[in-house]
Amino acid sequence: MSDPGRIVIIGAGLGGATAAATLRERGYPGEVVVLGAENHRPYELPPLSKAVLLGDADEPDWVRDEGFYRENDVDLRLGTTAVRVDPGARLVVDDKGGEHTYDRLLLATGSQPRLLPGAPPQVHTLRTIDDSLALRDAFSKSPRVVIIGAGWIGTEAAAAARRHGADVTVVDQVSAPLLSVLGPEIGAVFQELHSENGVHWRLGTGVDEMTPDQVRLSDGTVLPADLVLVAVGVAPRVDLAHAAGLDIADDGGIAVDPTLRTSAPHVYAAGDIASQFHPRYSKRVRVEHWANAKNQGAHVAGSLLGDDEPYLRAPYFFSDQYSLGCEYRGLANVDSHQLVVRGDLGKREFIAFWTHQGKVTAAMNVNIWDAGDALKALVEEDVPVTPEQLRESELSSLV
Template sequence: MAGPQRIVIVGAGLGGASAAASLRERGFTGDVVVLGAESHRPYELPPLSKAVLLGDADEPDWAHEDGFYREHDIDLRLGTTATRIELGSRTVIDGHGGEHPFDRLLLTTGSHPRTLPVPGTDLPGIHTLRTIDDSLALRAAFGKARQVVIVGAGWIGTEAAAAARRHGVDVTVVDLVSAPLLSVLGSEVAAVFRDLHSEHGVRWRLGSGVAEFTGGPEGVRGVRLTDGTELPADLVLMAVGAAPRVDLARLAGLEVSDDGGISVDATLRTVAPDVYAAGDIASQFHPRLDRRVRVEHWSNAKDQGTHVAGNLLGAQEPYLASPFFFSDQYDLGCEYRGLANPDTDELVVRGDLRSREFIAFWLADGAVRAAMNVNVWDDTAALKSLVDNQKRVSPDELKHASLAGLA
């Protein structure tokens, strides 16, 4: 069978940009069209809640230099939103009525911020954080605010809290959970982050829900909790997670998984043979984990985009990489590899949680499912190997033996 002559990528984020670049690196000389709704060229998301929000940078990390797409004959169409996929005629329709025929199609439409189903979410002064424009607007608002309430104690919420404190703003974080990052890290490790933020002046209202945002046309004035308490606020960040953008795929008749993503096999192919999905929206059957997973971290979008390019050109290689992300908050830096269930997996700590220099491991049936290094940087290659290979080791070995030797 002849290879594709025209590949269309819907989504001009990091996943789409990585796939387009990888197609050229692999020698593909046909048409590559990338459709993106934003006006900015593709960029990485982590700096938006870190360097940009802190004020250490005014731009994100661009996926490629400005001239890259032109030099590599990649037809990057910004400000172009795909509105319909016609699988029968192999055509993508955009919001301007433009038609984009394809031999192979890759969906990398990413996610959008979730909001709360409560009154007042449309008040001036209530923010979400997903784009570079969001980040710059929020940073400017930090410079004028006095009392900030952040709803959500996940990674975005805690990183934004650290940035707001850098700007000298009073910060209260509200969440229904009993500790920040609880679902990812479990109570013991989550307490490290809770105490870190408390030492830097962040106030917690954990175990509390939001009933309403109060205010008027001039802006938000407060956050009323479900127990009746009202927190004063002249700025609110809703950091309550992200939802995959799958409406386009659903309308086209592609299968959507229970986790909200587009169902893809190990090679990232959908139920439509010539249609693939990567990044936040891809609910992949992961051969190493032997189950379906959907990962929203930047490295997943980048690595899946790079990998799927080979399959768009005819390979049938499964995607095997382990999830990875990093975070910087105040003087704490960490990297996390793998995918753990802290409710059921065994926690093993190498080092001292109180000193905030440690490595946390999560084991299931004696195998390393995930590892997080906190302010410890010498063993990253060994940690990657232990997680990627689901190495079976004893807790005592993980605490005391050479990690390079174990790997």
């Protein structure tokens, strides 16, 4: 297949910008147009709930230096939103009336925060650098903060709000924070960590009503609030794809094959929106983490140029909360996979493994930093292991 003459990328986040950069690094000589709705050049999202929100940084991590796009002839159009895709005509229309023809199209539109019904306009969400800076400023001025959602964004934001001196209450219907990813035993480690740092919990209850100054819970409790952050997950931005007639998967993402190709000819998708049939798991997988956007962005550049290689990487993410740092690799079902713990939960120095049929499906190292290569190999190479080996053996010897 000859190289396409013009590639259009919708989405100037980590996935889209990495794809554009990788195209140039591979020597692609054709036109590359990137449409981004924000006015900021492409940046990475993890610092928004970590360093920026904590006050340790005032800027995110930029995907590339400011001059990269100009120097590499990437037509980066910021403040420009794609409003229509016509796969038959190979055409993208933007909100300024611009028309962009393409030989290949990449959709990398990311996600948007979910909102709760009836939420007043004063509530905060966290997705952009502007959101993060506004929320950080508000934390320092708001003595009573209510965070709805006990997932990764909710718990990281709780740690940041406590850093800024706020009184913090986290509300969620689940029985433990991070329950769906880590299960009750490891979730309890994070709950205790936050409790020790002054966070209050209202778990097992939902939200009935929010006003600008209070949150009423389904158990009748009324929480006074100077600031409310809604952190109940994100929804993939698939409106363009749906209107264009692309196949949408049951998980809400754009259905793509192992190479990240959609159901429309010459159209690909990567990052949060991509529901990939993953060869490693023999099912569709949609991942909303930083590493997935970065790695799929690099991989899809090859697909856009005619490669036919499947994307095989296992999911990866990291979190920092107070004195706890952790990395998670793989994909586990906490309801059916066996949990094996190596180390000391009480000291928060441990590795948690999830296993199924004698193999490691996921591993999370907490405040242990010398096992990354071994954990990656255990997750990705289908190494047969026993719980006793995971608890006692030198990990590098298992791989």
